[in-house]
Amino acid sequence: MPEKTRLLVLDDDRAHAEAAAESLERAGYDCSIAVSGTEGLRRLEEGGFDLVLTDLVMRDVSGLEIVRRARALSPETEVIVMTGYPSYETALEAMDEGAYDYLNKPIDLNILRAKIRKAVEKQKLVRSNVELKKQLDRRYGFEGILGGTERMQAAIDTLRQVSPSNATVLILGESGTGKELVARAIHVNSARRAHRFMPLNCAALSETVLESELFGHEKGAFTGASYTHKGRFEAAHGGTLFLDEIGDLPSAIQVKLLRVIEYGEVFRVGSNDPIKVDVRLLAATNRDLSVLIREGRFREDLYYRLKVVTIELPPLRDRLEDIPLLVQAFIEEFSTKYGHKAPEFTPAALELFYDYGWPGNVRELRNCVESMVVLDKDGRIDAEDVPRYVKSPEGSDSPSGVGGVNLEEGEKESIRKALAKCEGNREKAARMLGIGERTLYRKIKRYGFN
Ligand SMILES: Nc1ncnc2c1ncn2[C@@H]1O[C@H](COP(=O)(O)OP(=O)(O)OP(=O)(O)O)[C@@H](O)[C@H]1O
Ligand SMILES: [Mg+2]
Structure with a gap:
C-alpha cells in the first residue's frame, strides 16, 4: 500500500478548512488543518507535506507569504491558492511566486479534487524523472557526462565539488572530449542556474568583432557602430560566461580580460564608464597553454587567473x-x-x-x-x-x-x-x-x- 499523499489545508475560516479537508480525506488524502497563517507557517516548518492548499487572504499572514515560504522550505511541495474574491491579479501573483494553481471561492469541491489530483500526478512524474536521472548518473556519470574510468570519475568529482563555488575553471581536453558539456554542467549545478549560460568561441571571430562581442560598444565607437551594443559580459550578468578556445584569444583582448577578472567591471568599446559585472568565468581549450606561454602568445598572468581549478578530460x-x-x-x-x-x-x-x-x-x-x-x-x-x-x-x-x-x-x-x-x-x-x-x-x- 503506497503512502498517502499528505496535504495541509490552511484557512482562517475554520468551517471552510474543515469542509475542504473532509472532502479530501474522503478522496483518500491525509489532511491536516491550520486555521491561521501563523499556525500554517509553523506546520510548514515541520515539513512533510506534499501539497498545500491555502487561502490567499488571512488576517495575520498573507497567502503569498505562505506560497513563498512553502516553496523556499521545500521546492517539491506544490501549493494551490484559494482566492475569496475574484482577484485575478493576486492569484497570478501567487502563481508568479511558484503556486501551482488557484481556485475561486466559494470552492467547488469537485474542481478542488480534480486540481489536487492533477498536482499530485505532476509531482509523481517529476519525482520519478528526478529519481531516474539520479540512478543513471549514479551508474554512469553526471549530467549526461558518461564515464566510469578512473580519470573520468576524478574529473566528475572535481566538477561536482567546484560547481557550487564561484571559482573560475579551466577545462582542458582535445576536441570532442566534452568540454562544453562540462561547462554547462558546472553552470546548472551552481546557484547561477537561473541566469544565463553564455558561450563564446574566441577562435571564431576577428579581433575587433570579438572585442565588441565580449565587452560591448557604444553607438558611434567605430564605423558601422550604429547602435549601442551590450557585450556578453553584461548579458551574462548573474550567470556564467564560457570562453571556448581561449588559447586563440588575441593578446590585446587578453589584457582586457585580465582587467575584468581583477576589477569585476567592463568598459564598452568607445566608453570610459566602467560597468560592474557579476559573472563566473569558465574557459576551455584544446591547445597546450604552456607552449603558447613559452611562445609568448598567451599571458602567464591570465593563465594563472583562469586555472584556479583545472579539469582535464582524457581523450577517448x-x-x-x-x-x-x-x-x-x-x-x-x-x-x-x-x-x-x-x-x-x-x-x-x-x-x-x-x-x-x-x-x-x-x-x-x-x-x-x-x-x-x-x-x-x-x-x-x-x-x-x-x-x-x-x-x-x-x-x-x-x-x-x-x-x-x-x-x-x-x-x-x-x-x-x-x-x-x-x-x-x-x-x-x-x-x-x-x-x-x-x-x-x-x-x-x-x-x-x-
Ligand atoms: N563524457 C561524455 N559523455 C557523453 N557524451 C559526451 C561526453 N563527452 C562528449 N560528449 C558528447 O560529444 C559531443 C562533443 O562534446 P563537446 O561539444 O562538449 O566537446 P568539446 O570538448 O567542447 O569539443 P570542441 O573542442 O570540438 O569544442 C557532444 O555531443 C557531447 O554531448
Ligand atoms: Mg566545444
Missing part, C-alpha cells in the same frame, strides 16, 4: 573501457530519436571500436553510432556495419582530416612508457593507461612490442 583512446557504456547510451539515444528498435551491438563490432584511435573523441563516436543506427536494417550492428574509416584508420578516408600516423605514434609511445614504468607488468600498465588488459595485449601485438 586513453579510456577505451568507457566505449561500451558510451555506445550503449548513444544507441539508446538515437534509436529513440529515429523511432527504431535499439539494435544489438556485436562483440566483433566492439572489437573494431577498441582498435580505432578516435581522433574526434566522443563526438566522433557519437556521430558514428548515429549513422549506424540510422542505416541499421536487421537490428544487429556487426563488424561489416562499422564504417570503413574505423576499420582501417590508416586509410585516406578518415573523416577527421588528422593523419592516423601521429596518433598511432602517440599511442605507441604511451604504451611503451607505461610498460617501462610498470617494469613490463601488463596488468599494471593497462590500469595506468585506463584501458582493459585485453586491449593492451592486442595493441602490444599490433605494435610488435615484447
